[in-house]
Amino acid sequence: MSSGDNWHPIGLSHSIEAGSSAGTRLFDQELVVWRDTSGIAHVWEDRCPHRGMKLSFGFVRGDHIACLYHGWQYDRGGYCQYIPAHPDLEVPKTFKVPVYLTQEQGGMIWTTLSGNPSPLPVDRDQTVPVHSLYLDGSAGAAIAGLGMMRLMPFASQDPAETIVRRLTETLYVVSTGDDRLLIGIQAISERRTALHLTICGSPELYEGVGQGHFLDWALQLRRAIERPRPVALTVRGAAAEMN
């Protein structure tokens, strides 16, 4: 998978609550993703410019994230606004964390390491979160595994074919019947990949039982990708074919 001129999903929107932070990686670069208390998500370099501490170990207060080491507080633009040990200091503008463009779409948080990425496919449909699968191996290997597990329809009971489609380098769709799953591809490193899964559709239809249905599929898919076997797997009484 190439480079940084694309948008990359780095987690499900649902996974980063307001007022919280988490670490992640994209092409081996350490990132912090955090959501301020007003609900806006931010993706930055995961490193406090003071002593190099990971900001993902820090804590969010209002529209700031603070480093766990010495409490340096950074505003939404990545600028340090307050140093507890020097409360009267007007902090120089050079004390700044590199920030990356961030968008939320399809129930995922997206970022790009480029200043000029090609646009995200606009999709304003409602989505419902399923799970993030973290897998050993390259993004290419994870994508190749997407068709390994037949997807049973949820919205309608009629049997239907499982179809895998590529929308962009980092966004795939697995569909069956009336159901569509979005699969965001995160290249954590050359040897580690995350698949972020959401259902396209309304919460009224999919929340609860529907999420459980697709979570079961996701966990079966992960098992199949991690332990590929050349025989049919028996899943809940139904044969799940290896394509």
Added chain:
Amino acid sequence: MSALVLYNYELDESCYKVRLALSLLGLDWQAVAVDVFPGKEHLTPPYLAMNPAGRLPILRDGDLVLHGTEAILAHLARAHDPLGKWLPPDGAGFAVVMQWLNFSAHDLGITIAARRHSLFDTPGDGAALHAASSQAIRIMDDHMTARGYARADWFAAGHATIADIALFPAFALSRDFGIDHDEYPALRRWARRFRALPGFKTMPGIPDYH
């Protein structure tokens, strides 16, 4: 001396489980500090007389001397939580708490070994301990993902139980043995809720701020 005495080592995550339970249940208790590292005091005759297996925590409750983390948690909940919330009295609530206590005692033992190997250089295959610990923590994350979709915030019931207490330290301390929280979003959400419980306490390795 208070009726409840915990023989305690501050850096031991199993002792931390009991400290959490005592604090979350709002009980009065006393700690006796045991010099586990480097003193190995828990292997001296007075301690082996209380627990021949040579492990902490040990709890004294009046005349009762009890060892085994999960047994201590169950005893505290049954004897000192009149509402029966921390250990539901019967039915599926009781059974599922027991299932996760068993998971804690059995499957999460590997995380204790991984942490000791990492912090105290006890013998072990670091890579194998890391892989097995990740696997165990992922089982917890998958479970809490599914619980979230069933609109349930806690491992075994509609409220926190001793199962959550028994499971919290392995995740909260995982950075001690090289497992970051990046890949466990459902556990991050659960840990935030756990930290907000009245009476919650940290231990060394778990930040006060989050």
